[in-house]
Amino acid sequence: xxxxxxxxxxxxSVDVYQNEYLPEGGREVNAIVTVTSTxxxxxxxxxxxxxxxxxxxxxxxxxVIMVDCSGSMEYPPTKMRNARDATAVxxxxxxxxxxxxxxxxxxxxxxxxxxxxxxxxxxxxxxAQAKQALRxxxxxxxxxxxxxxxLADKLLSSGDAAIRHGILLTDGRNEHEKPEELQSALDTCAxxxxxxxxxxxxxxxxxxxxxxxSALLGSVDIVADPAGLAADFQSMMEKAMGKEVADVSLRxxxxxxxxxVFVKQVAPAVEDLTARRAEAGPRAGDYPTGSWGDESRDYxxxxxxxxxGVGQEMLAARLSLVLPQPxxxxxxxxxxxxxALWTDDMAASTRINPQVAHYTGQAELAQxxxxxxxxxxxxxxxxxxxxxxxxxxxxxxxxxxxxxxxLAKVVDVVxxxxxxxxxxxxxxxxxxxxxxxxxxxxxxxxx
Amino acid sequence: xxxxxxxxxxxQPVSPALCPNCADPLDADDRYCGSCxxxxxxxxxxxxxxxxxxxxxxxxxxxxxEGPATDAFVLAPPKPPRAAPxxxxxxxxxxxxxxxxxxxxxxxxxxCVACGLGGVDDDGYCEHCGHAQPRQRDHQEQELAGVAAxxxxxxxxxxxxxxxxxxxxxxxxxxxxxxxxxxxxxSTAYRPDDASAAASAAGRESLLAALERGTPAEDAMRTALxxxxxxxxxxxxxxxxxxxVPHHNSPACxxxxxxxxxxxxxxxxxxxxxxxxxxDDRTQxxxxxxxxxxxxxxxxxxxxxxxxxxxxxxxxxxxTGWLGADAVEVDPHVAAFQPEGPGVIVVCTDGLWNYxxxxxxxxxALPADARxxxxxxxxxxxxxxxxxxxxxxxxxxxxxxxxxxxxxxxPSA
Numbered sequence: 001x002x003x004x005x006x007x008x009x010x011x012x013s014v015d016v017y018q019n020e021y022l023p024e025g026g027r028e029v030n031a032i033v034t035v036t037s038t039x040x041x042x043x044x045x046x047x048x049x050x051x052x053x054x055x056x057x058x059x060x061x062x063x064v065i066m067v068d069c070s071g072s073m074e075y076p077p078t079k080m081r082n083a084r085d086a087t088a089v090x091x092x093x094x095x096x097x098x099x100x101x102x103x104x105x106x107x108x109x110x111x112x113x114x115x116x117x118x119x120x121x122x123x124x125x126x127x128a129q130a131k132q133a134l135r136x137x138x139x140x141x142x143x144x145x146x147x148x149x150x151l152a153d154k155l156l157s158s159g160d161a162a163i164r165h166g167i168l169l170t171d172g173r174n175e176h177e178k179p180e181e182l183q184s185a186l187d188t189c190a191x192x193x194x195x196x197x198x199x200x201x202x203x204x205x206x207x208x209x210x211x212x213x214s215a216l217l218g219s220v221d222i223v224a225d226p227a228g229l230a231a232d233f234q235s236m237m238e239k240a241m242g243k244e245v246a247d248v249s250l251r252x253x254x255x256x257x258x259x260x261v262f263v264k265q266v267a268p269a270v271e272d273l274t275a276r277r278a279e280a281g282p283r284a285g286d287y288p289t290g291s292w293g294d295e296s297r298d299y300x301x302x303x304x305x306x307x308x309g310v311g312q313e314m315l316a317a318r319l320s321l322v323l324p325q326p327x328x329x330x331x332x333x334x335x336x337x338x339x340a341l342w343t344d345d346m347a348a349s350t351r352i353n354p355q356v357a358h359y360t361g362q363a364e365l366a367q368x369x370x371x372x373x374x375x376x377x378x379x380x381x382x383x384x385x386x387x388x389x390x391x392x393x394x395x396x397x398x399x400x401x402x403x404x405x406x407l408a409k410v411v412d413v414v415x416x417x418x419x420x421x422x423x424x425x426x427x428x429x430x431x432x433x434x435x436x437x438x439x440x441x442x443x444x445x446x447x
Numbered sequence: 448x449x450x451x452x453x454x455x456x457x458x459q460p461v462s463p464a465l466c467p468n469c470a471d472p473l474d475a476d477d478r479y480c481g482s483c484x485x486x487x488x489x490x491x492x493x494x495x496x497x498x499x500x501x502x503x504x505x506x507x508x509x510x511x512x513e514g515p516a517t518d519a520f521v522l523a524p525p526k527p528p529r530a531a532p533x534x535x536x537x538x539x540x541x542x543x544x545x546x547x548x549x550x551x552x553x554x555x556x557x558x559c560v561a562c563g564l565g566g567v568d569d570d571g572y573c574e575h576c577g578h579a580q581p582r583q584r585d586h587q588e589q590e591l592a593g594v595a596a597x598x599x600x601x602x603x604x605x606x607x608x609x610x611x612x613x614x615x616x617x618x619x620x621x622x623x624x625x626x627x628x629x630x631x632x633x634s635t636a637y638r639p640d641d642a643s644a645a646a647s648a649a650g651r652e653s654l655l656a657a658l659e660r661g662t663p664a665e666d667a668m669r670t671a672l673x674x675x676x677x678x679x680x681x682x683x684x685x686x687x688x689x690x691x692v693p694h695h696n697s698p699a700c701x702x703x704x705x706x707x708x709x710x711x712x713x714x715x716x717x718x719x720x721x722x723x724x725x726x727d728d729r730t731q732x733x734x735x736x737x738x739x740x741x742x743x744x745x746x747x748x749x750x751x752x753x754x755x756x757x758x759x760x761x762x763x764x765x766x767t768g769w770l771g772a773d774a775v776e777v778d779p780h781v782a783a784f785q786p787e788g789p790g791v792i793v794v795c796t797d798g799l800w801n802y803x804x805x806x807x808x809x810x811x812a813l814p815a816d817a818r819x820x821x822x823x824x825x826x827x828x829x830x831x832x833x834x835x836x837x838x839x840x841x842x843x844x845x846x847x848x849x850x851x852x853x854x855x856x857x858p859s860a
Contacts, residue, residue, distance in 0.1 A: 256564075257576070258577070306576075311604050312579070312605065313578070313605045318570075337570060343603075345634070
């Protein structure tokens, strides 16, 4: 295992926002936990494409790019060309010393570069060779994403990279393997590497890619116009290069007799982590958060604690960020406390924490969009109008300007504050898919 | 005292200040807690864990070495007698520790007062049930020759925002002086507990210094109230969180002090904490010595409402005078009294006087021998407030008059 020397590990800080006062008989405690990591290594926050960071001894990071080479990529022919170009740009963004590989994906996965069953170490020569190899990419065959992921996992685990990341590009549905096979591949790969997924064009399935990105703790987005691929790949790769510490878990301790209602990441995007709990000692569980660079994420934790009398104080949850060490003992990077205080002061117990309110709204917004689009697909126009109207109202009230713009492409907004909308008769597939894919993107509380 | 078995004697804690179960104060020779009945001669369950038990995680062991960082309990459980591990093992059942599997996690430090199972973490919470552990300020008592005070969290508030300070000194001419300062933090303000602590400490220091210089008691009292005011005001300037939301509610508290100097005593106050005079001769009327800075008191004094009407109003307890940076007006009230006979001065916060509002009620609640047993009397008055519901923090100081400083002390039981 690569040893992450201390100075390169970012500093983590945890801030808890909550109204700790509960009324008599109140049991539900909500808190927003902001986790920020800052000041990592010398390149932290400034990932320079191609910049020399030769000081690194041995590859600390490994990245595998999976490019869809199925037959459909040939139509229109620009798609394959753009995918090739985008991959080349991504390769250029790989930092010196980072281990990498390229996989061509069809109904089977094929190593494109370095094609020796392992990873190549990035330097000017290997980057040039990799780009040469891209010319051999041709379209033809089916789509079996599970096989691509398994190969990526095999390649990444052949090296000793601490931070392992994949980038997956596809344009179609996972038609040439059973959903269970993809699921089993995801189960195998979860926790072994992180993966961003991109759908190009409009023939892919939003739920499928969202599921992959979600299971592998990565981002998902649509690239409706293949011409936009290069820029997107570059920014994705830069983000991946900015990661400095992998396999961080959010550890949640709750008192005896309490029950965890949910644990969600709420910024930068909504991601329900409740079911991902791994037990970690008495009354504690770990939720995976993947790898971190210089960044900040928000989590919404909701715990139901046993009732206690007015005047009592209880620790409702202790949140810590833990990093497993090679010797098995977890290193606690930072922690925060969620408290519960029972009071008969109505003014205190009825106060709503602005952060909690904001993210409750953000989660409802994502849900309203997904339900609205679902209803629209199934022909329930009234249901769709109601849900999407609510989404427009929330987006306007919460300041999700980007989401509001996407919604305006699907519905005619009559009055945003009241949520009055009319469904558009004709909606471009790309607009609908963009809205669905980005429905979970959130904005933070206005300063 | 009947002879104790050898092992029990060895395990007897070295005069713990507080009961590990209920935080009630203990005497050195107590074998059972007077409040909850906990067997104090039994070793704490944590101590009973034999070395052969499953080793705790490395982190827990390190923690135990340092002892609790919390200020909750001074009490460290006694070290187990190596000689009799089996006996000790049996004794732990006293606390009902019978949950299989819970044992290895039972720490070496203090044990939770709420569930008796978990250890206490560095933040002062139980590692098992999460309950906050009693803090030092939850219940405080102090007795000096000539004055005793008790402060308690009460039953409905999660922390004690009251504070007191007591002191004795001598005037330049050798006359003994006994003082008590009682402060009540304003709950709706920010850091009310810090405000009351700062005000009582600053008030006490200022009062003592002035009296020792020979300043007349009334002037000393006025100066002390202003010193307390300055101390609370200074809190507002402290640690305004950088870039954070400014606190519109500056720390604030009320303050009432009494000082006995020779044949007179002087009372000073700002806010709605009170002082009462209760003569030894209970046939004489007791009296309230302070006039609240409160909405109700103002209404009554302005003749707009009767006392009954005013105190029935929801706004009755809104205070019109307090110590704090946002105080509208600072008007320290000072009054001196020269009683004809002996008696006691009761200085208290509204946590007590809500349950004994009139001077007659206060006199009735006060034991007849209050002058010779001030600490017992203060505890009795606290009991009255807690029996009444304990809706607020309760703080009460009892000062015998004339000052009884020449005596070495008071019987404690």
